[in-house]
Amino acid sequence: MAQQDRSPQEFTHVxxxxxxxxxxxxxxxxxxxxxxxxxVVRTTAEVVSLLLRDDLPKGDALATARIAGVMAAKRTPDLVPLCHPIAISGVRVDLETARDRVRITATVRTTDRTGVEMEALTAVTGAGLALHDMIKAVDPAATLDDVRVERKEGGKTGTWVRETGAST
Amino acid sequence: MAQQDRSPQEFTHVxxxxxxxxxxxxxxxxxxxxxxxxxVVRTTAEVVSLLLRDDLPKGDALATARIAGVMAAKRTPDLVPLCHPIAISGVRVDLETARDRVRITATVRTTDRTGVEMEALTAVTGAGLALHDMIKAVDPAATLDDVRVERKEGGKTGTWVRETGAST
Amino acid sequence: MAQQDRSPQEFTHVxxxxxxxxxxxxxxxxxxxxxxxxxVVRTTAEVVSLLLRDDLPKGDALATARIAGVMAAKRTPDLVPLCHPIAISGVRVDLETARDRVRITATVRTTDRTGVEMEALTAVTGAGLALHDMIKAVDPAATLDDVRVERKEGGKTGTWVRETGAST
Amino acid sequence: MAQQDRSPQEFTHVxxxxxxxxxxxxxxxxxxxxxxxxxVVRTTAEVVSLLLRDDLPKGDALATARIAGVMAAKRTPDLVPLCHPIAISGVRVDLETARDRVRITATVRTTDRTGVEMEALTAVTGAGLALHDMIKAVDPAATLDDVRVERKEGGKTGTWVRETGAST
Amino acid sequence: MAQQDRSPQEFTHVxxxxxxxxxxxxxxxxxxxxxxxxxVVRTTAEVVSLLLRDDLPKGDALATARIAGVMAAKRTPDLVPLCHPIAISGVRVDLETARDRVRITATVRTTDRTGVEMEALTAVTGAGLALHDMIKAVDPAATLDDVRVERKEGGKTGTWVRETGAST
Amino acid sequence: MAQQDRSPQEFTHVxxxxxxxxxxxxxxxxxxxxxxxxxVVRTTAEVVSLLLRDDLPKGDALATARIAGVMAAKRTPDLVPLCHPIAISGVRVDLETARDRVRITATVRTTDRTGVEMEALTAVTGAGLALHDMIKAVDPAATLDDVRVERKEGGKTGTWVRETGAST
Structure with missing residues (x-):
């Protein structure tokens, strides 16, 4: 991967x-x-069906997860000890249901001095935890998988895009 | 799975x-x-080697992740919208390194009116995000996988243990 | 009013x-x-129509306000300086739309040493602020009115119910 | 109202x-x-008299409300789900007592990418909740009314001033 | 000191x-x-005189410090990584001015499973930081000294009282 | 002291x-x-010896204090009522053990509109409280002393350096 050329050999956080x-x-x-x-939240077809059935007027389950994700992005510096407080300029959290899973995608933007991949990852885990909380009575075995950065843009290191097939 | 016998057919959070x-x-x-x-945080052998090399006197990388996990458990009701505030009585976060991964295990205890699986999951994601933050400059492709409840005890539903082989 | 018989003549918070x-x-x-x-959030018929039109599958506006209310209840001790941290056992936030207004009702329960009227009021203002935020671009003149306790039960002082016609 | 010319017909938050x-x-x-x-916090003449009597050297009731308002302004992004974190540059909260009410006015300033009316509204509700908390034992029927933006300046939309007589 | 008889020889937090x-x-x-x-906040006689002159009707400087102390006590589990969240039942923060210093005393009560000395210490530092913030423009050299537990009561270890003359 | 020439005669926070x-x-x-x-955290030689003995691979006591300091710096506007939220660009917390004490030094940097001495002081007290928490079972008499600004740079007032011998 291209970014390895510029990878530091030491952690900068210590x-x-x-x-x-x-x-x-x-x-x-x-x-x-x-x-x-x-x-990805991996669960059962029964849960996804409940999530969609719930997705009627006023059905708040997916909305709760989206909002949890947006709010979690704002709490990143409270949660990740060495993260900088950042002036987030926008967050969106998309949920896509498949037969027995919910894919979470979070996009975070800023105009600041450091990248926002931690904010995006925190948004994904926030939405994932909220989903888990709502479905746990029906499916206590649900898992949150493949939490990862897909791409980042801006800053000195420029654009980084995950290689396809790198995982899952 | 045994717990399916008692699974509600509706979400209780809506x-x-x-x-x-x-x-x-x-x-x-x-x-x-x-x-x-x-x-599990899946990363590279290089990163695990840096984490361990760092694990010298005063090497704070793994400690940072453990503490992030403990503190995240306490923030659960701030992050998960429909979670109750709970009187957590104890938290431990264990990190186990393998060749190219770090396994995170969180144990949370309480004496309260509802279970603490969300607190345990939040502790795992808190530690995972902290690890990701520290290693991202070296391995931007790291993933957090298999975030799940292993077992819960107490309360009316009693003990639930994940079936082995259920995932990963 | 009956409660005046037992009203203290001094503030207990100083x-x-x-x-x-x-x-x-x-x-x-x-x-x-x-x-x-x-x-009550007083706004325009146009805004209420947008809120309802939005109340289609995945329409998150009202859900966002409900969740903001629930989460605000949990933040009460962070916001109200002299409030006790309380083990909230349940919160619900109901939104009822009329022609040009949205009525917010919050119910909070606990089993603890002090009442939860501040938590209920904080939930109402949390939901009201979230609504205001979403509608402000369309109706910057919206107001949040009549934020008040309707009833409280439990504790040494027992049940208190607002006299009808006391306001609005 | 002039601002209606430029009002969007859709909510931008969804x-x-x-x-x-x-x-x-x-x-x-x-x-x-x-x-x-x-x-406006509407209460009884007895309460206002206690607030003023309390307003002796070291009397902290009104100070508590002012400080609650300032601190609430800083918590706006934690409370209002879709609000941006903002670099607030100044906040003042003024309390004006009348016979049976306390008028709260909050002024918030920033140099940032979005307006601060939500911060000002949150400051007002924070001060109002703190007042309610302190007076509730004497007047459980107190209400918080007319929470609204009076004016905003700056940004692309320029100055907006509430029309007099628009409410109350 | 008596308590040394029962002192553990190891830290329980690791x-x-x-x-x-x-x-x-x-x-x-x-x-x-x-x-x-x-x-103790050690400052100048000029600052103490300003604090007292300010302590007129509506003079909020000392009130701000008291409230900061009470609110800080509630934030203890957010600040001290390994502290338990505790159901604080009461907090008072007393400020006593001398010629060139302000003595801060915080008393915290609970009915819970662990002691509240950390909450009391956090209240003292919260009040001390708030004082420092307000006086720093006049006296940037102010110090916060002698932050310590004076006594604790309750729990299995019973009453512990600081030996007089142990410091300052 | 030089800075007295430019000291205001009034508090700017009221x-x-x-x-x-x-x-x-x-x-x-x-x-x-x-x-x-x-x-400075003043404690016993026994405690310092435990801290150092603990400072083996995976020994988290000093790391916990450092991280508590960094995270506390980020919470400054939540704790200090009249402090501005600030875009902290860097924090480091250094711990230096002597025979019976631990010296804490915190350095905070920003590019913002106001100074970061409160953030640095809050980092010191956060680290000090975390140390106190860990050692309190062994030494309940530990004290946090001499919390003070050593130097500040930048802004209109320029560099300020504490006079040597000014305290301790």
Missing amino acids: DETGAARMVDVAGKEATARSAVASG | DETGAARMVDVAGKEATARSAVASG | DETGAARMVDVAGKEATARSAVASG | DETGAARMVDVAGKEATARSAVASG | DETGAARMVDVAGKEATARSAVASG | DETGAARMVDVAGKEATARSAVASG
């Missing part, structure tokens, strides 16, 4: 003595950046 | 009109309950 | 020197308590 | 499928913006 | 492998507990 | 009537700023 720190990004430029992350 | 609500648990007893959840 | 404090409720019993609060 | 989202404001300019919101 | 955890307190009884902590 | 407010900083420039704060 200093030379191994101590955790929030890396200073003051020297980076505030530019337009975006990230897309995704994940 | 009422008969489909409106989201926090289900009233006042009628449930405050009893000892626990839940274990797990997940 | 001590004899006038200093703010969180009153100690350790001596009160943990009993079943509930509170209902309501409020 | 997309064409009705799904909630945080609208992307990256394309908007970071400019000086301000908003003023107000509201 | 397990035998050194991993951080939130110790399980499910086995401990929910009993009445309290803790008193104190601290 | 207006002319004494009411608390968040001062408007919109007129200030967004420039690079930094602040260093420090503090």
